[in-house]
């Protein structure tokens with residue numbers, strides 16, 4: 001018979017959601033994980049920066065994680081959660097196939113969606129391969145190669161161009177649609193040998209299905225092995241459920257994100273969030289850690305509820 005009541009419903013089965021589910025399973029809580037199979041790093045062939053998992057295919061991490069969660073009794077449902085409603089002390093979770101379950105607590109670990117600006121969407125086919133967002137994820141893979149930077153604000157352009165010098169001595173900053181960089185910034189870039197190229201970026205130059213450069217509006221071609229667009233992206237948290245339940249948000253440098261305490265608790269009692277859905281800067285190991293911490297927070301809250309119920313019964 002299909003189970004339809006759980007201690008915890010985890011929405012999103014990436015690093016954050018799976019690690020939370022593992023902690024909760026080992027804490028002997030009943031857990032169900034909903035996932036629709038689109039992790040943020042799906043385009044990447046391998047992961048960097050995760051101790052003991054370095055170089056692993058991200059899909060393999062998820063597959064191992066799911067097996068570990070199942071070992072401790074965790075259930076999985078495939079599909080998109082379309083709504084979570086607060087009903088008394090419980091939450092009702094509805095999936096796009098029409099199925100519903102109830103849970104005492106809910107963890108949202110749905111990640112975020114990276115969006116290229118409309119004029120750069122033509123670069124999308126190289127996303128995660130040669131069109132990259134984060135030097136810590138990809139910098140080592142393209143070290144010592146000719147790199148480009150495209151951003152949408154002066155601050156983000158400066159941040160990424162100067163940082164990338166750690167990985168390559170050949171960094172070009174395409175000014176694209178960014179305004180005046182200013183004399184001070186131009187001096188900083190010159191001091192670090194970052195070349196500023198004027199003109200709008202229009203398309204990737206492609207040879208043998210690989211990006212080999214960038215074409216500008218006037219037809220100029222600048223050869224590049226990879227282009228970093230982290231400063232041009234919009235990172236949209238997949239937080240529709242958190243918003244619908246009224247979780248408090250705050251403006252950050254990267255946009256508006258729901259705020260959480262140190263154990264993933266949102267402003268809505270019983271509703272937790274972890275991973276990129278609340279912090280776009282987290283790499284996989286950090287998202288897993290945040291999920292584990294949320295697991296602690298949720299188990300503590302359940303422990304307190306269990307005590308309250310036991311005391312009420314005794315009295």
Ligand SMILES: Cc1cc2nc3c(=O)[nH]c(=O)nc-3n(C[C@H](O)[C@H](O)[C@H](O)COP(=O)(O)OP(=O)(O)OC[C@H]3O[C@@H](n4cnc5c(N)ncnc54)[C@H](O)[C@@H]3O)c2cc1C
Nearest residue numbers: 012014015016036037038040041048081111275276283284
């Ligand atoms: C191209 C690229 C390369 C990267 N490379 C690295 C790297 O080398 N090393 C590194 O440490 N980090 C890397 N990252 C960052 C990494 O992707 C994130 O740190 C990590 O995915 C965050 O984990 P998460 O669990 O918060 O979110 P995700 O991994 O995105 O997981 C969220 C899950 O929720 C599911 N979901 C979303 N909405 C719903 C819904 N409504 N119902 C059901 N399921 C839902 C999604 O399908 C997804 O499986 C990379 C990112 C990108 C974009």
